[in-house]
Every structure is written in structure tokens, then in C-alpha cells.
Amino acid sequence: MFDSRHIKTFHEVVRTGSYSAAARSLGYTQPAVSQQMKALERGAGTPLFTRAGRGIRLTEAGEMLSRHADAILGSLTAAQQQMSAFTRLRTGRVRVCAFPSASATLIPEAMARLAADHPGIRVDLLESEPPESLHRLVRGECDITIAFTYPGMRADVPEELAEIPMLEDPLTVLLPTGHPLARRRAVRLVDLADERWIAGCPRCRTNFLHACAEAGFEPDIAFTTDDNLVVQSMVAAGIGVAVMPALVLSFLCHQKVTGRVVEPHIRRRISAYAIREHLRVPATAVVLEELKAAAAARDGC
Structure with missing residues (x-):
């Protein structure tokens, strides 16, 4: 099993082209970088670098791992952001991303209800059109997204998201x-x-x-x-x-x-979206309920 720290160091060695440059970038000593790369090679069961004059180059196995390193580190970053979001939501701050016409209508009505009934919950508002707003939710940049789709249009909703229908507009x-x-x-x-x-x-x-x-x-x-x-x-x-x-x-x-x-x-169908696990977080659930109430008051108008 690979150590994420070793993957990060490996990625920096590939990016900078040498152990010494990677060490300077990461704030490590060169021997520390060298030890991490040896440990990574032991875990991989094959050499990842070979000498090329005074420099180094990737072996075939190293090239293969390099192609996956960006995705591995990206997934780790997204997971860390989502875990951070989960912890932060317990404090009562919720980030909502919506498209402009929802920001000008549904959001103010829902926030007025929220301020009256749950004054301890704070909301940060971001704006993006779908599908970018859904991508921001997956990346952990927001906690709830309000998005829309049209009949016959592929929704393209990531499987980790829960959809909460709100309004036919x-x-x-x-x-x-x-x-x-x-x-x-x-x-x-x-x-x-x-x-x-x-x-x-x-x-x-x-x-x-x-x-x-x-x-x-x-x-x-x-x-x-x-x-x-x-x-x-x-x-x-x-x-x-x-x-x-x-x-x-x-x-x-x-x-x-x-x-x-x-x-x-x-x-067009307007829905709210959230990471499935976040639906159990009280602050998220409360904000979603207020958004649904605001939408229900407008549905059919």
C-alpha cells in the first residue's frame, strides 16, 4: 500500500526533475526525499527512477505511477475538503451555491425564514451556473448546490450527490x-x-x-x-x-x-443537491428545509 506522503514527494520529484529540487520545494532534506523514494519503490516492488547522466528519469513503472499521481492527490484533497466541510457544518455555517435567478428569489426568502427560526446558522452564498455548481459541490467548495435542468437534458449528477426536487419553473x-x-x-x-x-x-x-x-x-x-x-x-x-x-x-x-x-x-426542474452523508448534518438539513419551503411557496405561480 502506498503512503500518500510518498506519492506527494514523488509527484514533486517528477515536477521539479530532481531529488534536490523537490527537497527545496517541500522543505525537506535531500536524504529525506531519497529515503521516501526508496520506500515508495519497495512498496511498488520495482524501480521508479533510473539515472540519466547527472539527472534522473522515470522508468516505465514510474511513468505509469506518474499518470495516476495527479488523480490520487486530487482525490485526497477533495476528501480532506469534504471532511473539513463536514466538521465545519457542525458549527452551523453552511455554504450554498446557486444560479443567479435562484439567488435573487429562493435564497432571500429561505434566509429570512432561517434568520427568524434558526438565528445560530450562518449561510455563505456563492454563485455558479450548472454544471459547474455541481462540480464545486463535489470538490468541497460548497455544502448545498441549487441547480436546474431541462426536459430531455442529461442531468449528469455525480453519484455521491443526493438530489432534492424543489420547483418546476x-x-x-x-x-x-x-x-x-x-x-x-x-x-x-x-x-x-x-x-x-x-x-x-x-x-x-x-x-x-x-x-x-x-x-x-x-x-x-x-x-x-x-x-x-x-x-x-x-x-x-x-x-x-x-x-x-x-x-x-x-x-x-x-x-x-x-x-x-x-x-x-x-x-425547467430546479433541485437542491448535497453530499449524501451531509444530509444527516443538522445545519444542512435545516437549510434544505427552508429552501424547500421557499420553493413550495412559489411552485405553480
């Missing part, structure tokens, strides 16, 4: 208030086939392109931005129209923008 189209179709209660995508469009994040844009293809046209995407407020400003200025989730309508800022339901109806 219908899509709407944002139109300038004076647009002829703004007088309708609902708007068909095909009726907007000749419009210029403003597209959002990669996952939303992929779903939008699929919906337009289903409606029989290819949209003219003039601008792309992840910023909901920028989208609203562009629509208000008459630069284009945009498909946005209904959550955005609750913080629609421009009087010159009108939101209308899209036909045929398309809904």
Missing part, C-alpha cells in the same frame, strides 16, 4: 411593452421566428435552440449574456426578445418589458 418570453404580441396572455415561439434574440447561459441556450428547432425555425441570436438585468435592459431598448425562466419575472425591473408564458409550455 415555466419559461416565459420577454418582450418590449409595445410589441404587438405583448397583448397576448401566451406567445408561441413560432410567432417570434423572425425576431432577433438574446440568449442566456450555455445550458439555457441549448434548451432554447432545441425548443426553436421543435417549433420549426432557427433563431437569430444577436447577443448572448448570463446577466438577467442586462437581458432586461436589451429587451427594453428594443434590441431583441428573450426566453427567460418565470423566476426572473419576480424581479423584473423595467416597466418597458413584458413577460408572457411560452407555448408550448416548457418547464
